[in-house]
Each structure stands twice: as structure tokens, then as C-alpha cells.
Amino acid sequence: MLKLDARDIKILAVLAREGRISKAELAERVNLTATPCWERLRRLEAAGIIQGYHADIALSRLGPSVTVFVMVELGRHKAEDFQVFERTVADFEEIVACWALGGGFDYLMQVTTRDIDRYQRLIDELLARRISVARYYSYIVTKGVKTGGVPPLAALFEDLSELPVKSG
Structure with missing residues (x-):
């Protein structure tokens, strides 16, 4: 099981809203330097938690x-x-x-x-x-009222200190 902490959740939350954010900007937003942020990002991708990056097309x-x-x-x-x-x-x-x-x-x-x-x-x-x-x-569907929502990560987890997530 991969353990996630509050910073991992913050990375996921930022990426869910802004998939094209630069790695440097992502690191700044989650208060990390570039290398540790990049390592966390690669770990989340390798674990299959981040499944891809997509465009929201009108x-x-x-x-x-x-x-x-x-x-x-x-x-x-x-x-x-x-x-x-x-x-x-x-x-x-x-x-x-x-x-x-x-x-x-x-x-x-x-x-x-x-x-x-x-x-x-x-x-x-x-x-x-x-x-x-x-x-x-x-x-x-006659009209989209709310679409393209991002997962409410903070609402899904009460204790962000250590979140067990199945790998693979």
C-alpha cells in the first residue's frame, strides 16, 4: 500500500483543476522544491493514482x-x-x-x-x-448544469496525515 500525506493530496487537487500547470509552479503551490515535487509526481503516476492528463473540450x-x-x-x-x-x-x-x-x-x-x-x-x-x-x-441532455467536476479530495479524507492507497 502506498501511503499518501496531505502534500500528496494537495498535488492531486492542484493537478485535477490545472493539469497543464508547470512542474515549477506545482512545486511552488504545494510548498516544495522542484526535485521532491517531481519525485512525488512520478510516484503518484507509477502507482496509477494519476491515470492521465486531459483537455476539457467545449x-x-x-x-x-x-x-x-x-x-x-x-x-x-x-x-x-x-x-x-x-x-x-x-x-x-x-x-x-x-x-x-x-x-x-x-x-x-x-x-x-x-x-x-x-x-x-x-x-x-x-x-x-x-x-x-x-x-x-x-x-x-438538454443543458449542462455542472460538468467536469474534480474529485473533492479534501472532503473524502478526514485525516490527511497518512492515507493508505492500494498500488497498481
Whole structure:
């Protein structure tokens, strides 16, 4: 287990908000010199805690798009059915996120396409693959109210002195 301290959490919090910050500025913001800050950053990356750096793209400025949240219920609930569904979902670039759920539905997918017609073609293709989809419900996003949030790291941990985190 990798132990994190308050400074590691601060590094993560800064990077979650400002992924393009320079290493020198990051070190200054967390009150470290460059080398120890860089070593902590490499350790967090190597442990898989930092999984990547991404741009927050304003799709509305690029052209038309539609985001749809889809609740999916499978017809069968065997391990193989879940595995087949999850492998199939991974094949579709338009399915930008998918979560397995506990409760009434099995999955929540976030789909982004150019328009509703392309969304429907994606659903038709999923259904044609016979991956045990019993039913699905589509919820079209009409307006983003709060998006791109960063993890509330300080709120998640009461004691920042030593946080055990599984490596790998």
C-alpha cells in the first residue's frame, strides 16, 4: 500500500483543476522544491493514482453534438453476460463512459454523438450484437448544469496525515 500525506493530496487537487500547470509552479503551490515535487509526481503516476492528463473540450464550439445517458438492463445476469456487454461497450468510441450499477438497472452509459439519428444507429448496432440487453432508457441532455467536476479530495479524507492507497 502506498501511503499518501496531505502534500500528496494537495498535488492531486492542484493537478485535477490545472493539469497543464508547470512542474515549477506545482512545486511552488504545494510548498516544495522542484526535485521532491517531481519525485512525488512520478510516484503518484507509477502507482496509477494519476491515470492521465486531459483537455476539457467545449464540444459546442466544434459543431453539433448530443449527449445521452442510457440506463441499461440486461436480460440475463450471468458473469459471462456482464463480461460480453462490457467488452462490447469498449468497442464504441461514442460511449464515453459506462458504469456498472447496483440496484434496478445494470449499467449507466454516457453516449456522445453528432445527433439523435447517430445515437439511434449506435443503439441499433448494440441491439443487433445480441448482448442480452432486455431494455434501455434514454435521457437526452438538454443543458449542462455542472460538468467536469474534480474529485473533492479534501472532503473524502478526514485525516490527511497518512492515507493508505492500494498500488497498481
